[in-house]
Amino acid sequence: MVRLAVHSDINRILRIGSSAESDESKRGLIERAIDRGGCLVALDDEIVVGYAIMNHDFFDRGFVSLIYVEPAHRRRKVGSSLFDECESQCKSDRIFTSANKSNLPMQGFLVSREYVLSGTVQNLDDGDPELFYSKELR
Numbered sequence: 001m002v003r004l005a006v007h008s009d010i011n012r013i014l015r016i017g018s019s020a021e022s023d024e025s026k027r028g029l030i031e032r033a034i035d036r037g038g039c040l041v042a043l044d045d046e047i048v049v050g051y052a053i054m055n056h057d058f059f060d061r062g063f064v065s066l067i068y069v070e071p072a073h074r075r076r077k078v079g080s081s082l083f084d085e086c087e088s089q090c091k092s093d094r095i096f097t098s099a100n101k102s103n104l105p106m107q108g109f110l111v112s113r114e115y116v117l118s119g120t121v122q123n124l125d126d127g128d129p130e131l132f133y134s135k136e137l138r
């Protein structure tokens with residue numbers, strides 16, 4: 001089941017997943033996403049097993065800036081359920097997201113959902129370009 005995240009989910013979201021960011025900066029990111037209705041959680045038996053963050057700040061297009069599925073729950077369509085909901089909430093005709101060039105699982109996931117490469121941005125992460133993908137929704 002996927003639903004909008006609420007503030008009481010924050011600690012459960014922080015508990016899953018590792019991140020390059022500190023807990024404090026990640027907490028701020030998630031709080032702001034929840035405040036603007038842009039954070040989704042996937043639940044399995046009431047337990048948060050994944051989340052996604054989406055906004056419309058990217059050239060006024062829907063942009064999924066973050067998705068994370070707890071490792072033990074991967075390849076069980078949790079990511080697919082989160083992306084289904086992002087796509088259905090997207091207000092633009094085309095939805096965007098991105099992945100590091102080194103992130104082959106995310107690229108496999110996006111290609112399986114018929115996302116296409118829209119461009120590459122260098123100099124975000126050292127030596128690991130950011131690949132931007134998109135998909136026409138309607």
Ligand SMILES: CC(C)(COP(=O)(O)OP(=O)(O)OC[C@H]1O[C@@H](n2cnc3c(N)ncnc32)[C@H](O)[C@@H]1OP(=O)(O)O)[C@@H](O)C(=O)NCCC(=O)NCCS
Pocket residue numbers: 065066067068069070073074075076077078079080081098099100103104105106107108109110112
């Ligand atoms: C990428 C990610 C979100 C996928 O979530 P998931 O719940 O495992 O994905 P699903 O089970 O919905 O996968 C759907 C399809 O995507 C493709 N896919 C998913 N993971 C894949 C992988 N590791 N390699 C290749 N293809 C993959 C497959 O076609 C899969 O269907 P199948 O399992 O029937 O073969 C998950 O691996 C993850 O959280 N990774 C770490 C966080 C991350 O890198 N986020 C992206 C940057 S923000």
